Amino acid sequence: MRLALVLLWLGAAAACGPGRGFTNRPGPRHRLYPLVFGQHVPNISEDNGRASGPPEGRIIRDDEKFKDLVPNYNPDIDFKDDEGTGADRLMTQRCKEKLNTLAISVMNQWPGVRLRVIEGWDEEGSHLEHSLHYEGRAVDVTTSDRDRSKYGMLARLAYEAGFDWVFYESRSYIHCSVRTESSSGMGAGCFPGDAVVHTPEGARDIGTLRIGDRVLAADDSGKMVYSEVVTFIDRDPNATRRFIEITAENGVAITATPSHLILLAAADGWREAFAGDVRPGDVLLTRGTGVVMRPSRVTHTRPVHKRGVYAPLTKTGTVIVDDALASCYAVVSSHSLAHAAMAPLRWAAGWSSAESPRGVHWYASALYYVGDAVLPSSYSYH
Numbered sequence: 001m002r003l004a005l006v007l008l009w010l011g012a013a014a015a016c017g018p019g020r021g022f023t024n025r026p027g028p029r030h031r032l033y034p035l036v037f038g039q040h041v042p043n044i045s046e047d048n049g050r051a052s053g054p055p056e057g058r059i060i061r062d063d064e065k066f067k068d069l070v071p072n073y074n075p076d077i078d079f080k081d082d083e084g085t086g087a088d089r090l091m092t093q094r095c096k097e098k099l100n101t102l103a104i105s106v107m108n109q110w111p112g113v114r115l116r117v118i119e120g121w122d123e124e125g126s127h128l129e130h131s132l133h134y135e136g137r138a139v140d141v142t143t144s145d146r147d148r149s150k151y152g153m154l155a156r157l158a159y160e161a162g163f164d165w166v167f168y169e170s171r172s173y174i175h176c177s178v179r180t181e182s183s184s185g186m187g188a189g190c191f192p193g194d195a196v197v198h199t200p201e202g203a204r205d206i207g208t209l210r211i212g213d214r215v216l217a218a219d220d221s222g223k224m225v226y227s228e229v230v231t232f233i234d235r236d237p238n239a240t241r242r243f244i245e246i247t248a249e250n251g252v253a254i255t256a257t258p259s260h261l262i263l264l265a266a267a268d269g270w271r272e273a274f275a276g277d278v279r280p281g282d283v284l285l286t287r288g289t290g291v292v293m294r295p296s297r298v299t300h301t302r303p304v305h306k307r308g309v310y311a312p313l314t315k316t317g318t319v320i321v322d323d324a325l326a327s328c329y330a331v332v333s334s335h336s337l338a339h340a341a342m343a344p345l346r347w348a349a350g351w352s353s354a355e356s357p358r359g360v361h362w363y364a365s366a367l368y369y370v371g372d373a374v375l376p377s378s379y380s381y382h
């Protein structure tokens with residue numbers, strides 16, 4: 001299926017929102033400057049804990065840790081594979097996510113050009129002693145056209161895509177690396193398994209929802225409507241997470257992960273805030289009786305641990321959960337930009353082959369790491 005993906009880098013024009021707080025980098029609300037040869041970002045050594053962190057030891061095929069490496073079969077990435085073993089496709093999950101994000105950025109930055117990986121996991125000892133290539137935590141990349149004048153910007157895009165350390169190491173490639181899985185730990189935003197949604201037939205646990213069901217949500221103007229579930233950005237009945245429970249004066253209490261966007265009442269409709277940033281005095285939009293929602297002031301918030309993580313994506317991009325209005329999006333701070341950027345996925349009905357896939361949809365996951373610097377431009381909305 002054709003996936004129309006023409007996204008523009010917005011830079012400073014990105015919509016405002018609450019502080020990020022869920023990534024440790026300042027951007028991407030700034031212009032994207034290419035790196036110069038020899039430069040690395042951040043400007044600290046790769047093994048620094050605020051960059052990719054120290055090496056944790058080589059992974060070899062017979063190793064227990066070998067199962068932590070996952071193959072990347074993304075058809076939008078060229079793999080050089082000059083070893084002929086497929087080793088360049090093996091990497092940690094985090095590395096894979098960043099690479100998939102970068103692949104989207106490259107296609108958007110230079111139409112017709114793709115990301116090319118010339119080195120991934122190294123089992124042959126061809127790097128320096130403490131190289132993260134031995135752990136599947138590093139890739140060396142170029143563009144598919146091998147146009148060296150693009151490499152400085154490629155390095156910048158790699159950093160914006162979420163690689164933890166990016167080095168313009170050679171005139172002929174960019175080295176990118178990531179933290180270990182255990183030291184990263186940022187998940188997509190979602191609701192717990194006992195969260196309640198409303199369908200035309202009545203109230204249900206979010207865990208019973210299926211693709212194609214219609215749930216109570218809000219349209220662009222803020223009126224309550226039923227909207228179809230087009231996919232699940234995240235769905236895992238067994239995962240346990242830390243959530244924030246937000247309680248309002250009228251007794252409504254919504255529970256979401258701290259990085260999930262809640263839609264709060266504002267003079268011009270709503271404004272978005274990360275659940276973890278909602279404070280007493282903010283105003284939730286709660287389920288009313290007709291089509292109009294009822295604003296109610298937040299009285300308190302508290303952290304809770306719960307089982308099950310669900311993030312349904314509806315056509316409107318919103319969902320009323322536990323009687324309060326939330327965005328279907330997380331991590332990126334702008335609901336409207338996330339909604340626009342996810343349009344290819346929302347309109348590609350049936351794009352996801354599995355009825356109820358488990359885990360984070362890779363496209364959504366990629367966009368989360370691109371952050372709010374993307375906006376689609378080439379398709380009409382409605």
Ligand SMILES: [Zn+2]
Pocket residue numbers: 119133138139140174175176
């Ligand atoms: Zn490298």
